[in-house]
Amino acid sequence: MFRNVEIALASLYVTTTGVLIAGIYYVHQILGVQQWGIIAFVSLIITLGVGGILAKIAITPLREHFYHLERFSKETLHELNLPINTITANVQMLRKTHTDEKSLKRLERIEIASEMLKERYNELDYLIKKQSEREKIEHFDLREAIEERFVFLRSLYPSATWEINLTSCEVNCDRIGLGKVIDNLIENGVKYSPKNPIITITLRENILSISDQGIGMDEITLMHIYDRYYQSDSTMAGYGIGLNLVKRYCDRYGIALHISSRIHVGTNVKLEFKKREK
Structure with missing residues (x-):
């Protein structure tokens, strides 16, 4: 064709x-x-x-x-x-x-x-x-959306330890797509962590931070994490498209994406949302 x-x-x-x-x-x-x-x-x-x-x-x-x-x-x-x-x-x-x-x-x-x-x-x-x-742009409290995803993910990963600290944050974006972004970041933290992962999720003002204490990434891997189908560890499940989709979503809705990582220490991902004008 x-x-x-x-x-x-x-x-x-x-x-x-x-x-x-x-x-x-x-x-x-x-x-x-x-x-x-x-x-x-x-x-x-x-x-x-x-x-x-x-x-x-x-x-x-x-x-x-x-x-x-x-x-x-x-x-x-x-x-x-x-x-x-x-x-x-x-x-x-x-x-x-x-x-x-x-x-x-x-x-x-x-x-x-x-x-x-x-x-x-x-x-x-x-x-x-x-x-x-035809994405549906909604005005909602980001804390409620994170808590909703947390209830689902906690049942999937019962061995994980969760450290949650959330405050209210009003945002305007596609709620379903943002849920997929949060799922992907948390699942990456669990997947690249030891058997009993520790996941820390904080939301202060307009910044969402998701951290793990997993295997971490070196500088070369950090340079390629947004490349479609790239995987630092080919033995892990997945197709290497998650962070590519996260980056595209953040670019579309003006969300600043920051990722820092150290080998054998862990990875921290921050999503900085636009501040609403009062």
Whole structure:
């Protein structure tokens, strides 16, 4: 499909150039117009008209491809919602009839897995809307958003020790996207820490700080952390795109991103939000 688009665009370039040359020749030689300003203007109008028609023809297959892809993604996302809700509802029913500790632990693991599926569902929904430039800008308290993410992440990482110190901070941005940013930073802290990680989250005034006491990074790694698909440790799970997405989100909403790290000491990430004018 993309091969056809390349051929169409190449044909568009050749045809448009040919039309421009032919237009200049026709106006100058056939019509006998000697003023080059008029010749250039008429030729440009003809070229724009023909070029616009050919461009529409060339781009149509690509536009249709992305339209069908977006529709398929939305339909798939909608169908995922039903099994997730079914799992959640049945777990709640089973909790009423199973009271022994072993069964409750199994149900708890199912609930955690279900929550993870919900998170992936929300992430896909966010990415689809982001591609369509339909992010929802909200005014909210950043502390509440962090506490909401903390409740979810604490259930995923029960072995972690959490040091939380939050104050209120009013922000204006895409709440779902910011939740993904917070998740990614905390998950990185846990992933690159020992078996019992210590994660410190502080929010003072307009600065959110997330720190760990993990393996840390050297200066060379710090130079590449925003590169897509880059991973300092290939044995770790993931695809190396997290910090790239964090950086893009921060750039989009004017959030200053600062990362400092030392080998075998840990990493600190600071998000500095714009101060609201009083």
